[in-house]
Amino acid sequence: MKSSLLLCVALAISSGFVLVAGYPWNSEDEERVLVNNKCQCVTVTSKFVPSKENPGEEILERNIRILVPLKARENISDPLSPLRTTFVYRMTELCKKCDPVEVELGGEIYQAQQSTSCDEPETCYTYDRNKCYTTTFPFRYHGEIKNVQAALTPASCYAD
DSSP states (O other): OHHHHHHHHHHHHOSSOOOOSSOOOOSTTOOEEEEEETTTTEEEEEEEEEOSSOTTSEEEEEEEEEOOOTTOBSSTTOTTSOBOOOOOOOHHHHTOOOSOEEEEETTEEEEEOSOSOTTSOOOOSSOOTTSOOEEEEEEEETTEEEEEEEESSHHHHSOO
């Protein structure tokens, strides 16, 4: 986890620099998934490849795959909201790790987070299939109109 954080920081800071230190590697030609953000439809992978300028040296190659959902709404929980026309991707936000991690310091164990911006809501461009999304809509029953809540992702909202 520390190595992926180090690499995410390097991805966020660098724009084409070579990174060779502090990245553990097991086998050659193995591509590692650094970020797989289903909410923003982004996958970031990396692998070491031979340098074109110096074949005896390896450089870190990054591949960023972004799928832009064409029918995405500004508010994904509201099917009547306007279509989204702006998509913003920040590597620092994609690479943040908000799950607490146990760290041992001086013989004592502490809980630590690897990001300082975990309280901010994440902007989703499509449904995260692990989250429950709902919306309310007017429902007429026996002449009476009631606002009813409906699940937009039923598999995530209801237990089996």
